[in-house]
Amino acid sequence: MNAKATFIYNEKQTAYRFNDTHPFNQQRLVLTADLLRAAGALPEEAISDPVSADEAKLLAVHSAEYVAAVKALSEASPAEDWLRRAEQYGLDTEDTPCFPGMHEATAAIVGGSLLAVDEVMTGKALHALHLGGGLHHAMPSKGAGFCVYNDAAVAIEHAKRTYGVRILYIDTDVHHGDGVQWSFYTDPDVCTFSIHETGKYLFPGTGGVAERGAGEGFGTTVNVPLEPYTEDESWLECFKDVLSRTAAQFKPDLIVSQHGCDAHAFDPLAHIHCSMEIYREMPRFIHRLAHQYCKGRWVALGGGGYDIWRVVPRAWGLLWLEMSDHPIIRELELQPGLRLPEAWLARWQPRSPGPLPETWLDPVDAWEPMPRRREITEKNRHTKELATLYLP
Template sequence: MTNQKHAMFIYDESETGYHFNDEHPFNQKRLQLTVDLLRKLDALPADCIVPPGPAAMEQLLAVHSGEYIEAVMALSESSPDPSWVSRAGRYGLDTEDTPYFYRMHDITSMVVGGSVRAIDAVMNGEAEHALHLGGGLHHALQSKGSGFSVYNDVSAAIQHAKSRYGLRVLYIDTDVHHGDGVQWSFYSDPDVCTVSIHETGKYLFPGTGAVNERGEGTAFGTSINIPIEPYTEDASWLECLEAVLPRVAAHFKPDLIVSQHGCDAHAFDPLAHVHCSMGIYRAMPQLIHRLAHQYCGGRWVALGGGGYDIWRVVPRAWSLLWLEMSGHPLAASMDEPQQAPGLPPAWLAQWQPLSPFELPSAWLDGPDALEPIPRRDEITLKNRQTKELALLYVP
């Protein structure tokens, strides 16, 4: 049974109200799918779950301009004033990616509040680790919505950790898209180190995250990017992360790790080109967990993020994250996949009729689940060169 002192799960079904429109790829039904999977495993006791509350205005103002927040609030009305609608483009809220929607401010403020709550839980001793899957909106900028992100809950949570607790924060972003909004929030702050492993921006939104984006002023060297090649597979992805993260943590010596867990680097994801399997979503939380205990006294806050195959990928990946964070015995069984139990038949029976795909019955992808990539050696070599450049200023 999971111990509340060990891990907290921040969630309320109202977070699924973060919903742009029915055609939009950002679909928070994935939260319900994940929570139901964990419940059917008996891996999510009710006393682990804490609902988020709205962020305080000063927490939003710490990372966003007052003018932008005013625009978000105005565009959240059921019938926004035409003068605000005409100016929505100025704030990035009229795009196909990030269109304004009813109650946008209230719902996104709760997302921010959930991520801030996770920081408080870990710092005030309620839990060693805290997970807020509704968070991870890492693209929003100071005065502009971007990349499905209205408010940047990640930046707000990190800023809260700094201002309330005086922490040095290591931020780890494993979303397939570069964590640009968080990077720019702390680009000149030597007390926040951002590490992002993502598909190269040559081919993918947001087009940033090159290795030469390293921070500025006294923060030079605290922005570390690993832009990997399209069609990168597990071995190369993990080789890069496992080479970079321990060295960064040893050098930076963080007080807290905040990690963002977009699971769109999987081969099934429709919005990117990286070709990883579920294997990285087992191995990567293990690595972060170990570093949290090695350098931060266990203090670890994890957030959600991207992930657009909501049926076959996100529930498994996010469940694996929680199983690792909460020390559930099923996590250890994954090291022997042939011995590990499959997904609960009751979960498969409930959701298969709604899924457009055949749901996988195993936690990890089998050897024949993904198409082999013919350019593997070339891609691996290029990623190794990128990894060495990323580490250039890390002792």
């Protein structure tokens, strides 16, 4: 596989910050980049510096009224009239409160995802990773779920309009990728696939198997909602089986994937009990699909992930190791207990609120098995059968 990959990153993206106590903490970008540098896996020549998206690109997905509201609520002291109207734009909630500089910070994130598409589609890179992106809950006229602008949807629309490609969007976040799904629900040239914890118990409450697209887009929406406390084996069985059939039917020209890493057992905002193994295996599977169907064209984005110390740097690190075909990813096959770089552990352990893991993968053999494992697995298999009802 061609290992030509670009890492789109700028520490200024940590400016996307709601407040000091909010769970969405972009310090995880710094932790991840530092881990990869310490591992010798992120040379400076692999890094591309993004620029902000212009308003025309935002307006391809978001309404002019919403963009105006975001701008107005980004002021250090927004006008009272805009503050009173913030509710109708979803920007006054505990999850997604407006903050100074919000428009500029989010437009910069959108710009990174647009650059990822351009790098891949113009052949400058075979694969592109933009961990600052993946804000998949924002709607055309409303912010939601920690997301102000939907960079994934804007990047997909840009790929369609500029390069005329069919896009398979793969969302691995534990929360349903609702904003992207609804943006392309009737579009036959965009297939959205989302594996997530069932919305019966978790935000945003959508993503059932009956959501399959509408009109000309019927059949191009695929959802795999899994039971709480699902573990690695069941998660990966459902992911691989449904996604392989989805890709075979849709035959994309480009894959855009979202890599929220909040399905890990340590994540505080969900109830799935997976280990770092799924964050090694899912990128590997997507990588193969990209070469099978898209001549390798693969854009990957970040997403959720709220244990920023124990989970996110390792999960996103494994993603980049796979995309760049770094030797460490192969070494893990022979040494599952391979240690993280000592320099990284020494640098960040004093700042971490608890002990950092010392290995890339988790010692799952020492974990206590989940009760009801068999019942959960069977329920997930039934969901898998429903999800593939219209797939070959």
